[in-house]
Amino acid sequence: MKMSFRWYGTDDAVTLAKIKQIPNMSTIVTAIYDVPVGEVWSKESIQALKKEVEDSGLLFEVIESVPVHEDIKLGKPSREQYIENYKENIRRLGAAGIRCICYNFMPVFDWTRTQLDKELPDGSNALVYYPEQIAKMDPLTGELSLPGWDASYTKETLKAVFDEYASITEEDLWNNLQYFLQEIIPVAEECDVKMAIHQDDPPWSIFGLPRIITCEENLDRMLSLVDSPYNGLTLCFGSLGVSPKNDMVHIADKYSAMGRIHFVHARNVKILDGGFEEAAHYSPCGSLDMVEILRKLHKNGFDGYIRPDHGRMIWGETGRAGYGLFDRALGATYINGIWETLDKTDR
Numbered sequence: 001m002k003m004s005f006r007w008y009g010t011d012d013a014v015t016l017a018k019i020k021q022i023p024n025m026s027t028i029v030t031a032i033y034d035v036p037v038g039e040v041w042s043k044e045s046i047q048a049l050k051k052e053v054e055d056s057g058l059l060f061e062v063i064e065s066v067p068v069h070e071d072i073k074l075g076k077p078s079r080e081q082y083i084e085n086y087k088e089n090i091r092r093l094g095a096a097g098i099r100c101i102c103y104n105f106m107p108v109f110d111w112t113r114t115q116l117d118k119e120l121p122d123g124s125n126a127l128v129y130y131p132e133q134i135a136k137m138d139p140l141t142g143e144l145s146l147p148g149w150d151a152s153y154t155k156e157t158l159k160a161v162f163d164e165y166a167s168i169t170e171e172d173l174w175n176n177l178q179y180f181l182q183e184i185i186p187v188a189e190e191c192d193v194k195m196a197i198h199q200d201d202p203p204w205s206i207f208g209l210p211r212i213i214t215c216e217e218n219l220d221r222m223l224s225l226v227d228s229p230y231n232g233l234t235l236c237f238g239s240l241g242v243s244p245k246n247d248m249v250h251i252a253d254k255y256s257a258m259g260r261i262h263f264v265h266a267r268n269v270k271i272l273d274g275g276f277e278e279a280a281h282y283s284p285c286g287s288l289d290m291v292e293i294l295r296k297l298h299k300n301g302f303d304g305y306i307r308p309d310h311g312r313m314i315w316g317e318t319g320r321a322g323y324g325l326f327d328r329a330l331g332a333t334y335i336n337g338i339w340e341t342l343d344k345t346d347r
């Protein structure tokens with residue numbers, strides 16, 4: 001495995017120099033954030049990003065994310081141009097040394113939580129999702145925003161895109177995903193860039209919008225849409241794992257044995273009735289058995305990228321919710337410890 005860390009660019013308070021000091025850190029996971037969704041990234045900005053990362057002694061090999069334009073998910077005629085743009089981004093990123101692109105196919109919203117700073121009993125705070133809070137949230141106020149979300153929506157444009165999704169069923173979304181993958185995967189193969197879809201977070205419909213990347217059955221279907229190793233997964237423990245019906249040990253085993261996991265988001269969650277709280281990475285802090293999940297990846301020879309996913313805010317750190325330095329660094333070290341133990345014992 002190659003240990004990696006998400007970095008939000010030059011204005012990220014968590015600097016490359018700090019990330020570099022985390023033991024066993026090899027790769028930066030980043031993106032270009034100032035280009036509207038669906039547009040082609042300029043070669044100059046890709047090169048500048050690559051140089052900045054590599055000058056810090058880290059590898060520039062993973063992009064999270066190249067976002068998929070809503071018109072592709074909606075299957076509108078304008079998707080043709082957006083798919084061409086997407087292919088061009090794969091080509092440009094591949095030429096710059098990127099080997100893995102993480103993306104998702106969630107309508108409108110990326111990951112969703114109801115509170116970003118819930119204080120936990122130990123005084124740290126974490127992101128949480130409580131069903132009673134989601135029931136009271138109105139996404140159409142335009143006031144909801146989380147790191148990584150498309151910030152360009154106004155109240156009016158959000159209403160318009162919701163109206164468009166009113167007639168889109170899950171089957172429509174499947175068809176639109178298939179169309180997209182059949183177009184882009186051959187390009188990913190040519191460019192040696194592994195495409196790695198992120199599961200829907202949380203893995204159920206929210207605000208009446210369809211969601212399909214939610215469970216084992218649907219992961220099987222997704223991977224069969226284009227049967228190529230370049231059509232793979234970002235296995236996000238904390239996204240799939242909040243649904244008790246998703247057996248994460250089994251899922252990690254199955255898809256890593258198939259060679260279809262290219263990128264791993266390792267984090268723990270405490271499952272509540274219909275909701276969840278993000279937890280420290282250490283297994284007893286949440287509902288997931290991190291050792292057993294990682295053991296399956298290790299057993300199957302996983303050699304892709306892994307990054308500690310969302311951390312809590314600890315030791316008074318402030319900043320981008322879920323993306324502080326301290327708790328994610330603890331997570332990386334915990335994963336390193338498990339992996340080193342597996343290296344030395346599971347032969």
Ligand SMILES: [Mn+2]
Binds near residue numbers: 198236239309
């Ligand atoms: Mn994730």
